[in-house]
Amino acid sequence: MTRRTRVGALAAVVALVMASGCGGDDDGGDKTPIIGQPGKTVHIATAFDQPGFNLFARHHNRGFDMDIAFYLGEELGFTPKFQDVTHAGRERELQDGSADMVIATYSITPKRQQKVDFIGPYLMTSQGFLVRRDYNGIKKEKDIGGKTLCTVEGTTPARVRMPPSTVVNEVPDYSTCVSKLQGGGVDAVFSDEALLFGYVEQQKKSKVPLKVVPNVTMGLINRYGIGIPKGHRDDCKRLLKALRKYLVEEWSSDIKAQLPALVETYSGDWENRFKPDPQDLNTYSSCRV
Incomplete structure (x- = not known):
């Protein structure tokens, strides 16, 4: 039995709990767009000290979270601008307007979805x-x-x-x-x-x-998602479509490049262990398309 099969029943239960606490398609009117017109700068909070996901060194950000941010920027026409954030401060950055988006190994949980909206998962991990x-x-x-x-x-x-x-x-x-x-x-x-x-x-x-x-x-299995302030339904749907495309087109090659030790340790099984099914995005995201 695969890992994805083993957690399938739990996923269905968790999804029901999450749906009750997240900003779904029935929320009121959408807020001012995060992404907006092509060329807009989007402030993305991320952790600068996580090699493989984001390591800021020599005035350059490199890692899997950065690969996702740049891909979304190209797909949706915005320019990412990165800022450091602590793990404990991720919800606060979104709630007080300090960041437009969080891409920082940010696990989707029912408690967090009461405060912010998520798009994902883009990775699952034990x-x-x-x-x-x-x-x-x-x-x-x-x-x-x-x-x-x-x-x-x-x-x-x-x-x-x-x-x-x-x-x-x-x-x-x-x-x-x-x-x-x-x-x-x-x-x-x-x-x-x-x-x-x-x-x-x-x-x-x-x-x-x-x-x-x-x-x-x-x-439990953690599922990393992209966090945004609550109420941005149109942005959520645009990001969801682009992220689903990323999982199909770029995910595997980026993992190989950024986390080679992961691929080596679980050779032959790493995609099954860590890659979400693109359809999982409708289960765990705060919007559905």
Whole structure:
């Protein structure tokens, strides 16, 4: 049985819960367009310290989230302008108007859909463990007991219930977690598997290389979406159409380019594990087309 089949029943239940708390097609009149006329600058909040998804270095943004933003900009005629955001501050950026859009490994959840609208998913991922390459203390889920983990505040992994003997440190960003891991301050970093593979690639030539423990996960499947302020129905539909096209045309090649460690670890199965079905967008998005 495939992973997508195993989570199919859960997806249907979650979709019903989400639909009750999101801005759907029956909302009132649409607000001032986010995208607007061709050439408009759209302010996109993203995390600048996530290799593989977005790493800001040498005055340049590079990563899978950036690939999506540039693709949407080309398809819909807007110019992305990026700004850094903490994981805990993503809803606030949209609600107070500081950002027009969030593309920042932003998992779609019913609680978040009460505050913002989502388009997606553009990636689905289990939650796993990043460890030092020479560390073999975690081979099964039961090995998590008694370990010291690091995760980031305001993220879905921070809400996963761990064994009582496990110590979980919450910090503002993943770079801090990775530093703690390489320095021996924690046994593992706990977060979305896909996100962790970016650090494997970034640190492969460092003095303390890293690895993701394969096939050891906890919590639910996370689905990354594009966040926008509530009430922008027309923008939501335009983004949804463009994102569905992206999944068919560019998704696989961009993952290969930005997250090669993910592809290598799950060779032969990585698309089934991480790529959403384009039809899933109508299940989890705050609008439908």
